[in-house]
Amino acid sequence: MNFRKINTASSQDRQAFIHFPYQIYKDTPHWVPPLDSELHAAMNRSEHPFYRHSEADFFVVESEGQVLGRIQVIYNQNYCQHHQKQIAFVYYFECVDDPQVSQKLFDAAAVWARQRNLTGILGPKGMLRSAGHGLLQQGFEDDPAMGIPYNPQYYNALFEKYGFTKETDYFSGYLDTSMVLPDKLFEVAEKVKQRGNFWVKGFSSLAEMRKWIPELDSVHEQAFRTKANYYPSTPAEFTFMAKTMLQVMTPDLVKLIMKGDQIAGFILTYPDVSQALKRIKGKLFPFGWADVLMEQKRTRRLNINGLGILPEFQGLGANALLYAELDRTIRSANRFDRAEIVQVDERNFLSKSDMERMGVIWNKTHRSYTLQLAE
DSSP: OEEEEOOTTOHHHHHHHHHTHHHHSTTOTTOOOOOHHHHHHHTOTTTOGGGGTOEEEEEEEEETTEEEEEEEEEEOHHHHHHHTOOEEEEEEEEEOSOHHHHHHHHHHHHHHHHHTTOOEEEESOOSSTTSOOSEEEEOTTSOOOTTOOOOOTHHHHHHHHHTOEEEEEEEEEEEETTOOOOHHHHHHHHHHHHTTSOEEEOOSOHHHHHHTHHHHHHHHHHHHTTSTTOOOOOHHHHHHHHHHHHTTOOGGGEEEEEETTEEEEEEEEEEOOHHHHHHHTTOOTTTHHHHHHHHHHHOOEEEEEEEEEOGGGTTTTHHHHHHHHHHHHHTGGGOOSEEEEEEEETTOHHHHHHHHHHTOEEEEEEEEEEEEOOO
């Protein structure tokens, strides 16, 4: 049994890394395959915007030509500079249920990090802020929201056996259409709109949404810069993230809360097309796109991956308008039975309590782990 760094310029190496999870999840009905294009993009050092400022490598453990485990190790210099920490991330961890295999993967990550004078490892955490965090701890009996990790229960034990300890937990939950918000909230929202303090902007096309990407980058930074795990994305990275999300978004489900011509808040939701992703096994081409587009119209589940009011507008009625508009979006044309709120950091007490007041039922927990490296 040996480990090696894969050659990302080799098609054979890339395929071995990308397709290994199908061995792990072949009998797991709730696993949703990531798009092959996502992994190919992550390995494309000349095109992916992350590599303009940072570095990452990919490792596999093999025995007699058979892959037994894989891991990506990341040095995000922008994150380290923002948080004044010298720390590596690990991501794309997949492994058979064997501590010897996981030890080789983590040993490779630790050596790689020490070579760069990094003092710890955090993860699972990806190259971009939009990547789903942590290992699933609770909620194995349900499909994950799109882009959110799903893993066997034994992964947590493999991390902990090596010496990783909890950094934080992320909670995901759902709202269903049987839940009713108080009439008072809608009354306040209507008064806010009538007074002209705030208004709701919708979108009619993806082309119109693309024009707002630079503005949304600034708003996103203002909304999340005080959060524990925030770090700034470069403009190229934010554009890359936005274009990826636009692949699954429909314009009528994205709303902005406006104060005059200024963005005060946002609702970023999209249809959950997980069932189509299972059917196409991560391959959009040549025919997978058609299945995904059809699933956007069929699915009864909605994912909520961005929701917030900028700090300077909180307490002015905009919150009521935000939640009232979210309720209308969920109930739009009787399209959806359920909306999933994804990965609220347990340290974000305000957001978590707001979600609970709306009636969110927490049903999934992901745990992010940290490891201090001995000198």
